[in-house]
Amino acid sequence: MKKKFLTSESVTEGHPDKICDQISDAILDDLLKQDPYSRVAVECLATTGSIHIAGEVTTKGYCDVQKIARDTLRKIGYTNPKFGIDADDAGVWAAIHQQSPDISQGVDEKEGHEQGAGDQGMMYGYACIETDELMPLPIMLAHKLTKRMAQVRKEGIIPYLGPDGKSQVTIEYQEKIPKRLEAIVISQQHTKEISEKSLKELIEREVIQKIIPRSLIDERTKYHINPTGTFIIGGPEGDTGVTGRKIIVDTYGGVGKHGGGAFSGKDPTKVDRSGAYAARYIAKNIVASGLADVCEVQLSYAIGIAEPIEIDVDCLGTNKLSEELIVKWVREYFPLKPAEIIKRLDLRKPIYEKTACYGHFGRIEGEGFAWERECEEFMLKVLSETY
Numbered sequence: 001m002k003k004k005f006l007t008s009e010s011v012t013e014g015h016p017d018k019i020c021d022q023i024s025d026a027i028l029d030d031l032l033k034q035d036p037y038s039r040v041a042v043e044c045l046a047t048t049g050s051i052h053i054a055g056e057v058t059t060k061g062y063c064d065v066q067k068i069a070r071d072t073l074r075k076i077g078y079t080n081p082k083f084g085i086d087a088d089d090a091g092v093w094a095a096i097h098q099q100s101p102d103i104s105q106g107v108d109e110k111e112g113h114e115q116g117a118g119d120q121g122m123m124y125g126y127a128c129i130e131t132d133e134l135m136p137l138p139i140m141l142a143h144k145l146t147k148r149m150a151q152v153r154k155e156g157i158i159p160y161l162g163p164d165g166k167s168q169v170t171i172e173y174q175e176k177i178p179k180r181l182e183a184i185v186i187s188q189q190h191t192k193e194i195s196e197k198s199l200k201e202l203i204e205r206e207v208i209q210k211i212i213p214r215s216l217i218d219e220r221t222k223y224h225i226n227p228t229g230t231f232i233i234g235g236p237e238g239d240t241g242v243t244g245r246k247i248i249v250d251t252y253g254g255v256g257k258h259g260g261g262a263f264s265g266k267d268p269t270k271v272d273r274s275g276a277y278a279a280r281y282i283a284k285n286i287v288a289s290g291l292a293d294v295c296e297v298q299l300s301y302a303i304g305i306a307e308p309i310e311i312d313v314d315c316l317g318t319n320k321l322s323e324e325l326i327v328k329w330v331r332e333y334f335p336l337k338p339a340e341i342i343k344r345l346d347l348r349k350p351i352y353e354k355t356a357c358y359g360h361f362g363r364i365e366g367e368g369f370a371w372e373r374e375c376e377e378f379m380l381k382v383l384s385e386t387y
Contacts, residue, residue, distance in 0.1 A: 003173065005171070006170070006255060008138035008248075008254055009169075010142035010145065010146040010168075011166050011167075012146045012164065012166070012357075013357040013358075014078065014162065014235060015241070016239045018241070018246065018357055020044035020046050020242055021357070023044045023046075024055075024264045026068045027265070028266070028350075028352050031059045031061045032267070032348060034060065035059045036348035037059075037348070039056070040055070040056075040059070042055035042096065042243075043055050043265055047240045050091040051092045051093070052095075053065055053096065055265065066092045070087045074087035083163060084236050085236045115337070117302065117306070121272060122260075122301075123278075124256060124257045125281065127287040127295050128294045128295075134288060136255040138170070139249075139359065140362055141171075142167045143358045145186065146167045148206075149186070149188055158202045159193070160190050161194075162188075163189065165187060168184070178216075180220075181212060181218075183221065186203055188231060244262025247261075247262050250262075256296050257298070259275075268338075268341070268345075268347035269342070271301045274341045274342060274347055277345055278335060278336065278341045280360075280372075281345065282297045284371075285334075288379070289382040290386070291315075291319060291326060291386075292315035292318045292326075293318035294318045295318075297313055298311070299311055306337040306339070313330065320386065333375060333378040333381060349368070
């Protein structure tokens with residue numbers, strides 16, 4: 001049998017880059033609560049003892065950036081200086097100005113001009129039948145491991161853990177079907193009070209065994225838990241964090257393509273975000289309808305222009321009907337212009353801080369992410385044409 005190995009990683013909410021994603025999206029949510037038409041492009045940088053926030057905002061609301069940053073750190077669990085940053089003592093700097101009128105003139109909806117894309121670029125969406133979430137198995141397992149690591153820290157199931165952590169999962173595929181777990185890597189910040197041996201035993205028992213299906217594990221499966229030994233210095237003290245630096249964690253874990261644009265801190269007029277959500281919405285519905293086992297959708301836009309420049313659907317040979325017909329149905333049943341995407345997926349709501357950790361896709365816990373729902377009209381069309 002032809003074998004292939006695919007690896008994906010996830011990071012906890014206390015990872016330096018994810019701190020920045022959450023602060024950026026918390027600012028966005030705060031402004032959308034006050035003014036759903038806020039234009040926001042906010043970046044964040046975190047380093048030892050300090051948070052630096054910059055970007056462009058046009059809004060009728062007001063955001064207390066200092067409070068948002070500190071509340072986000074506190075929610076994550078950065079309340080002790082020993083972890084490199086403390087919610088109450090951190091320095092918070094802000095440099096935020098208004099959006100360029102050169103950009104807004106092409107994006108604003110006005111008489112004789114539809115709302116255009118907020119920037120040029122290409123966005124990808126992906127779906128497959130490997131999991132209930134119609135996502136690749138490696139990234140879903142990696143996310144579940146990091147979510148469990150945060151849970152055991154916050155609930156005190158494993159004592160002396162810090163907020164920073166990572167997971168990595170390698171799955172062996174045989175003839176394109178996931179068959180077994182080749183390896184798990186977990187790196188989890190901790191204090192000096194817990195020994196390496198105790199930490200490894202507890203993570204294996206309380207994290208790995210609680211998440212990974214036994215059917216995937218065999219005698220060749222390898223666990224690497226804190227492989228360097230200790231992981232005491234972490235968070236922004238151990239590594240500088242920046243908004244938008246975990247784009248593969250945010251999407252499909254390296255399976256499928258990524259257009260290159262980050263999501264966090266951007267309002268939905270930015271097609272980096274809304275276009276990627278629309279592409280996932282389309283791909284997921286194509287797979288959920290039974291038209292294909294795998295689907296990758298590409299949308300490309302030009303700044304200020306409403307219609308996508310190009311739409312491509314690639315089902316990697318698993319499609320039941322022609323891709324040309326599928327593209328025709330996509331144009332008929334799915335939102336493709338920025339204003340249509342925002343309306344159909346209800347993107348002017350303050351839902352974004354929840355997306356900033358554990359992936360923007362494959363979320364089925366009722367979190368209100370409309371791009372994960374089924375398009376009933378499309379499903380009915382597929383049923384009527386194929387049965």
